[in-house]
Amino acid sequence: xxxxxxxxxxxxxxxxxxxxxxxxxxxxxxxxxxxxxxxxxxxxxxxxxxxxxxxxxxxxxxxxxxxxxxxxxxxxxxxxxxxxxxxxxxxxxxxxxxxxxxxxxxxxxxxxxxxxxxxxxxxxxxxxxxxxxxxxxxxxxxxxxxxxxxxxxxxxxxxxxxxxxxxxxxxxxxxxxxxxxxxxxxxxxxxxxxxxxxxxxxxxxxxxxxxxxxxxxxxxxxxxxxxxxxxxxxxxxxxxxxxxxxxxxxxxxxxxxxxxxxxxxxxxxxxxxxxxxxxxxxxxxxxxxxxxxxxxxxxxxxxxxxxxxxxxxxxxxxxxxxxxxxxxxxxxxxxxxxxxxxxxxxxxxxxxxxxxxxxxxxxxxxxxxxxxxxxxxxxxxxxxxxxxxxxxxxxxxxxxxxxxxxxxxxxxxxxxxxxxxxxxxxxxxxxxxxxxxxxxxxxxxxxxxxxxxxxxxxxxxxxxxxxxxxxxxxxxxxxxxxxxxxxxxxxxxxxxxxxxxxxxxxxxxxxxxxxxxxxxxxxxxxxxxxxxxxxxxxxxxxxxxxxxxxxxxxxxxxxxxxxxxxxxxxxxxxxxxxxx
Numbered sequence: 001x002x003x004x005x006x007x008x009x010x011x012x013x014x015x016x017x018x019x020x021x022x023x024x025x026x027x028x029x030x031x032x033x034x035x036x037x038x039x040x041x042x043x044x045x046x047x048x049x050x051x052x053x054x055x056x057x058x059x060x061x062x063x064x065x066x067x068x069x070x071x072x073x074x075x076x077x078x079x080x081x082x083x084x085x086x087x088x089x090x091x092x093x094x095x096x097x098x099x100x101x102x103x104x105x106x107x108x109x110x111x112x113x114x115x116x117x118x119x120x121x122x123x124x125x126x127x128x129x130x131x132x133x134x135x136x137x138x139x140x141x142x143x144x145x146x147x148x149x150x151x152x153x154x155x156x157x158x159x160x161x162x163x164x165x166x167x168x169x170x171x172x173x174x175x176x177x178x179x180x181x182x183x184x185x186x187x188x189x190x191x192x193x194x195x196x197x198x199x200x201x202x203x204x205x206x207x208x209x210x211x212x213x214x215x216x217x218x219x220x221x222x223x224x225x226x227x228x229x230x231x232x233x234x235x236x237x238x239x240x241x242x243x244x245x246x247x248x249x250x251x252x253x254x255x256x257x258x259x260x261x262x263x264x265x266x267x268x269x270x271x272x273x274x275x276x277x278x279x280x281x282x283x284x285x286x287x288x289x290x291x292x293x294x295x296x297x298x299x300x301x302x303x304x305x306x307x308x309x310x311x312x313x314x315x316x317x318x319x320x321x322x323x324x325x326x327x328x329x330x331x332x333x334x335x336x337x338x339x340x341x342x343x344x345x346x347x348x349x350x351x352x353x354x355x356x357x358x359x360x361x362x363x364x365x366x367x368x369x370x371x372x373x374x375x376x377x378x379x380x381x382x383x384x385x386x387x388x389x390x391x392x393x394x395x396x397x398x399x400x401x402x403x404x405x406x407x408x409x410x411x412x413x414x415x416x417x418x419x420x421x422x423x424x425x426x427x428x429x430x431x432x433x434x435x436x437x438x439x440x441x442x443x444x445x446x447x448x449x450x451x452x453x454x455x456x457x458x459x460x461x462x463x464x465x466x467x468x469x470x471x472x473x474x475x476x477x478x479x480x481x482x483x484x485x486x487x488x489x490x491x492x493x494x495x496x497x498x499x500x501x502x503x504x505x506x507x508x509x510x511x512x513x514x515x516x517x518x519x520x521x522x523x524x525x526x527x528x529x530x531x532x533x534x535x536x537x538x539x540x541x542x543x544x545x546x547x548x549x550x551x552x553x554x555x556x557x558x559x560x561x562x563x564x565x566x567x568x569x570x571x572x573x574x575x576x577x578x579x580x
Contacts, residue, residue, distance in 0.1 A: 005046060005047065007457075007458060010046060010047065010048060010457045010458075011457050011458055011459055011462065013046045013048070013457075014043070014046070014048050014453050014454060014457040014459055015459055017039060017042050017043060017046075017048075017450070017453070018450060018454065018459075018502075021035060021036070021039045021450065021502070022490075022494070022502060024038075025493070025494040025495075025498055026493045026494060029312065029313060029350075031307075031308055031309075031310070031312070031439060032308075032439070032443050032494070032495055032497070032498050033308065033438070033439035033440070033442040033443050033446075034442075035446075036442055036443045036445070036446025036447060036450075036498075037442050037446060039446045039449070039450055040054060040445065040446045040449045040450075043449055043450065043452075043453040048452075048453035048456050048457050049449050049452050049453050049456060053449065053452050054445065054449050057167070057444075057445045057448035057449055057452070058441070058445050060163045060166060060167060060444075060448065061163070061166055061172075061411060062159050062160070062162040062163025062164075062165075062166050062172060063159075063160075063163045063441070063444050063445070063448075064411060065159060065162075065410055065411045065414065066156055066159040066160070066163070066440075066444070067436065067437060067440075067441065068411065068414040068415065068418060069113070069153055069159070069414060070113060070156070070435070070437050070440070071418065071427075071432055071435050071436065071437075072396065072414060072417060072418055072421070073112055073113035073116050074116070074369070074427070074431070074435040075392060075421050075426050075427040075431075076112060076116075076392055076393065076396060077112075077113075077116045077119075077120060078384055078392075078426070078427075079384055079388075079389045079392050079393055081389065081393055085104055088100075089101050089104065089121070089124060089125075090124060090125065090128035090130055090131065090136070091130065092130050094130075094131055094135070094197075097128075097130065097131060097136065098135075098136065098139060098194060098197060099194075101121070101125070101136055101139060101140055101143070102139055102140075102143040102190050102193070102194075103143075104121070105117055105118070105121065105140050105143035105144045105147060106143040106144070106146055106147035106150075106186060106190065107147060108147065109143070109144040109145075109146075109147030109148045109150075109154055109155075110147045110148070110150035110151045110154045110182075111151065111153065111154065111396075111397075111400060113156075114144035114145065114147060114148040114154070114155060114541055115144075115373070115540045115541055115544070117144050117147075118140055118141060118144050118541040118544050118545065119373045119374065119375060119544060121140060122137065122140070122375050122544060122545065122548050125137055125140060125548075126375075126548055132202045132203055133203070133548065133549055134200060134201050134202060134203040134549045134550065134551065134555075135197070135200045135201075135202060137545035137548055137549040137551070138200060138545060138549070138551065138555065138556070138559055139193055139197075139200075140541075140545060141539075141541040141542050141544070141545045142189070142193060142533060142559075142560075142563060143186075143190065144541045145530060145531075145532065145533070145539060145541060145542075146182070146185065146186035146189055146190065146567075147182075147186060148530060149178055149181070149182035149185070149186065149526075149527055149530050150178060150179055150182035150183050150186060151175060151176065151178055151179060151182070152173050152174070152175045152176075152177065152178060152410075153175075153400070153410070154178070154182070155496075155530055156440065156496075156497055157496050157497055157500050157526055157529045157530050158173070158178060158526050158530075160444055160447075160497055160500050160501060161173075161500050161504060161522055161525055161526040161529075163444065163448070164448070164451065164501075164504045164508075164522075165518070165522055167448060167451070167452075168508060170518060170522075173522070175400075175403055175404040175410070176404060177519070177523070178523065178526070178527075180574070180578070181523065181527065181570075181571055181574050181575065181578075182527070184570060184574060185527075185566075185567050185570040185571050185574075188566065188570055189563050189566055189567050189570075192562065192563060192566050193559070193563060196559065196562065199558055199559060200555075200559065201551070201555055203549065203550050203551075213271060213272065213331040213332065213333045213353075213355070214244070214269060214270070214271055214331060214332050214333070214339040214340075214343065214346075215241070215269070215270045215271070215272075215280075215288065215330065215331045215343075216267055216268070216269055216270075216288070216342060216343040216344075217267070217268045217270065217280055217286045217287060217288050218265070218266070218267055218268075218286070218287050219262055219263065219264055219265060219266040219267075219268065219285060219286060220264070220285035220286070220287055221264045221265075221285075222284070222285050223262075223264065223283075223284060223285025223286060224283070224284045224285055225262040225283065225285065225286065226262055226263060226264050226285075227261065227262070228261070228262060229258065229259045229260060229261055229262070230243060230256055230257070230258055230259070230260045230262065231258040231259065233262060233283075235262075235268070241270045241271070241272040241280070242270060242271050242272050243256050243268060243269070243270055244256070244269050244270065244271045244340075245268075245269040245340060245341070246260065246262075246266050246267065246268055246269070247266070247267035247269065247341065247342050248263065248265070248266050248267070252340065252341060254340070267342055268286070269340075269341075269342075271339075288330060288357075300330065300355055300356065300357060300358075301327070301355075301356045301358050301362075301374065302353065302354070302355055302356075302374075302375050303353075303354050303356060303372035303373060303374055303375060304351060304352070304353055304354075304372065304373045304375055304543070304544055304547050304548070305348060305349070305350055305351060305352045305354065305371065305372060306350070306370070306371055306372060306373055306540070307350040307351070307495075307537070307540065307543060308370070308439045309350070309370070309371040309372070310371070311324075311348050311371060312348055312349060312350050313347060313348070313349075314347065314348060315344060315345050315346060315347055315348065316329055316343060316344045316345075316346070316348070317344040317345060319348075324367070325356075325362065325365055325367070325368065325371075326358065326359035326360070326361040326362045326365060327356040327357065327358045327359060327362050328356065328357050329343055329354050329355070329356060329357075330355040330356065330357050331343075331354070331355040332346060332352060332353070332354055332355075333352070333353040333354075333547070334349065334351070334352050334353070350537075350543070351536075351537075351543050351546060351547050352547075353547045353548075354372075366430065366433065366434035367434070369434065369435060370434075370439075373540075373544055375544070375548060384426060388424060388425070388426050391424060391426070392421065392426050395417055395420060395421075396417065399413035399414060399416075399417050418432070440497065443495075443497055443498060443501065444497070444501065446501075447497075447498070447501030447502065448501075450501070450502075450505075451501075451504065451505045454505050455505070460505060460508070460509050463506070463509050474514075476514065476516050476520075476576075476580045477572075477576050477580055479510050479514060479516065479521075480520055480521060480524055480572065480575060480576065480580065481572060482510075483503065483506070483507045483510060483521055483524050483525065483528075484524045484525075484527075484528045484568065484571070484572055485528075485568075486503060486506075487499055487500070487503040487524070487525050487528035487529050488528040488531055488564070488568060490502065490503060490529075491528065491529045491530075491531065491532050491539075492532060492534055492535045493535075495539075496529045496530055496532055496539055497529070499528075499529045500525055500526060500529035503525050503528075503529070504522075504525050507521045507522065507524070507525050508521075516580075517579050517580075519579055520575040520576070520578070520579035520580060523575060524571070524572070524575060527571045528568070528571075531564055531567055531568060531571075533556070533559070533560030533561075533563045533564045533567070534556055534557055534560040534561055534564055535553075535556060535560075536551065536553060536556045542556065
């Protein structure tokens with residue numbers, strides 16, 4: 001497609017697209033995949049990239065490797081290995097529990113998807129009878145983040161930077177290029193985290209998973225409650241449940257007075273311990289939200305809404321929740337915030353904690369893992385046999401070893417292994433389609449296209465010219481620090497993947513301008529993009545534990561700031577020592 005703009009105008013437009021992309025990622029509630037899709041379309045329209053470039057980006061070797069790894073990680077997550085380990089992690093001694101949890105999360109995340117690791121272990125941590133979950137969940141998340149930096153396949157961020165390197169004609173990372181730095185920084189930060197363990201908040205284990213839940217029940221026409229006051233109906237004496245509101249004819253009555261009379265059709269909103277929901281079942285003519293939406297509550301599943309879900313910003317009624325997922329919401333919880341109004345009319349947000357009554361088709365739906373992180377003990381995938389368990393784990397480790405030893409290319413090994421998993425009925429073609437991370441694909445293709453647009457429009461060349469005069473007397477170390485700090489700050493506001501994708505072109509410009517080695521700057525972008533310790537929203541593992549532990553933002557700042565400083569100091573110091 002021929003450029004319809006002059007070179008100067010094209011540069012101006014591409015710079016505008018870049019700045020708008022960053023701005024939208026920071027301030028908008030839209031999913032990064034949506035934003036990067038618009039970015040790609042804008043670049044196509046202005047002629048900064050053509051369709052062939054976009055298609056080439058979609059078939060990038062690093063990207064394909066990443067997609068294969070994520071699909072296979074879902075199959076590995078079906079094995080019983082982590083579940084068996086999880087049951088033995090938490091013991092009466094806190095120090096042992098901390099070290100066991102940190103160790104398994106750290107080393108497992110070096111090879112497996114760190115979000116899946118946290119999601120698999122979070123249930124055991126929440127349900128332990130020895131320690132407040134809030135004393136363990138932040139260490140669990142940080143361990144997964146740190147462990148993901150140890151190998152090429154530990155986190156999607158590393159593979160995204162690898163895909164950019166390949167796009168520039170570089171051979172890309174070797175499997176263990178990250179190991180020296182990630183292992184050193186990870187273990188030292190783990191030690192610092194242990195020393196700071198007394199800073200972790202102690203949130204009552206009996207309340208941490210239940211306080212803040214909102215349950216809705218409707219008064220049926222034949223209810224024994226009708227015509228009596230709240231006090232006469234003993235609705236103020238329910239165990240660990242508090243009658244917070246009554247919704248009557250779309251009017252909210254709050255606070256609820258003891259002498260308030262109950263009428264047919266009233267929606268009663270309770271807050272408190274969702275596990276005491278059975279106390280409501282003994283009241284004749286009182287139906288939970290899940291029940292009058294077609295599902296009983298015998299099978300309950302706890303989930304957290306993913307920050308990539310398309311239901312964010314919509315209500316349960318608008319999204320057609322029951323039909324979409326074959327599940328009805330029993331209760332909603334949001335980061336300690338007091339929710340108000342009918343469940344069906346609450347606008348859903350990323351990180352909302354839902355208790356679902358699930359139907360028979362829930363397990364078979366293709367869209368569950370795209371929208372939710374499952375945090376309850378209930379599995380949504382069928383159980384594998386012991387033979388399938390060992391073949392899955394053993395096969396994956398074999399592929400990793402062969403790739404690390406340069407015997408078989410990683411992408412070839414993963415393709416062969418995925419085909420084997422389908423043949424052995426560990427996974428299926430339908431599951432592969434369901435677990436295809438389309439949103440991540442759109443983010444990376446959009447980011448690669450943006451990088452191509454910056455080059456094609458001459459923005460990178462312009463930046464290089466400006467930097468040549470500005471940085472001629474600047475040391476390589478200062479340039480490295482600048483790239484690292486900018487990426488680190490960006491990753492606390494946008495997702496880790498987006499931060500890596502946006503900062504790499506500028507790192508590459510510095511490399512070319514100053515004639516610097518590629519590896520320290522590429523590694524700096526990857527390590528900094530993964531260093532999301534301060535914000536609960538920059539990394540999916542933080543989001544998971546943020547809700548499960550009833551943490552506040554300040555808890556992540558308090559724990560994450562010293563970890564971020566120590567981690568960054570070690571990484572920058574070692575990169576300078578090894579490469580510069």
